[in-house]
Amino acid sequence: MKSVKKVENHITHWLKSYLEEAKMNGFVVGISGGVDSAVTSTLCAQTGHPVLCLEMPILQDKNQESRAKDHINWLKNQFSNVSSLHLSLDSVFLSFKALLPPTEKEDAHFLSLANTRARLRMTSLYYFAALHGYLVAGTGNKVEDFGVGFYTKYGDGGVDLSPIADLNKSQVFTMAKHLGIIESIQKAAPTDGLWGDQRTDEDQLGATYSELEWAMEAQTNKRPVETFSEREKVVFERYLTLNHQNKHKMNPIPVCEIPQEYL
Secondary structure (H helix, E strand, O other): OOOHHHHHHHHHHHHHHHHHHHOOOEEEEEOOOOHHHHHHHHHHHOOOOOEEEEEOOOOOOHHHHHHHHHHHHHHHHHOOOEEEEEOOOHHHHHHHHHHOOOOOOHHHHHHHHHHHHHHHHHHHHHHHHHHHOEEEEOOOOHHHHHHHOOOOOOOOOOOOEOOOOOOOHHHHHHHHHHHOOOHHHHHOOOOOOOOOOOOOHHHHHOOOHHHHHHHHHHHHOOOOHHHOOHHHHHHHHHHHHHHHHOHHHHOOOOOOOOOHHHO
16 A cells, blocks of 8 residues: 555545444444454444444354454553444354254355354344444455355345455455554454354455455456466465355346236
8 A cells, every 4th residue: 555544534435424424323343363353343442432342152162252252351441432342142043043954065064154153143143233323334355256256145245334345355454454454463463253263254255355465466467377477376276266155145136027018
């Protein structure tokens, strides 16, 4: 980024203006212990409007929970307009899981349950948003939201506005350093926290964020494949695969338009 301070001010002003024009009262942000939610919640707090930080563990890795708590405490010490709530969704998730019929499709079963976690959190965020007249602030970044579709439809993809969705992951880390986000979050390997284990985003994506950002830029600028190194070819193919698989998330919901003469 040419000027991280200008980007910070631009996002903060955008958030404040959008909230005031919508005539809403504040923001609610899901805090995961990762850099995206840390940066998003901090930028929301800088508007001066109320910010509710909602921690929603579901059989969560303890390191993720610890980082989330540490960030919330840091944020509340910095900003008097920040409040928080810890909402354990273990019992809700386990109750839903117990209702499911047996299946032999184990891979699809575990992926569906991972997405269920994200959707339970979205439901919780919107409960408190409606209760207080708040907007749900999304935490997705550019390569996740518009490159590889690395989010859950109607889960963490279900938001009212996306303040950092035009920043790549590397730029989010730059913003985190600029904002003084706690070191443990800046150094932690990115993870979606949907599996209850130690797997990282890189484990799931098959490439680092910097590699995927490169591939996204290469696709946008139509760089010739013959100029790629062997690793770049692998990464680019992986990017294209994910981009194609997840188009249904990134494109608007298709509408079957009825010919006027039928109506």
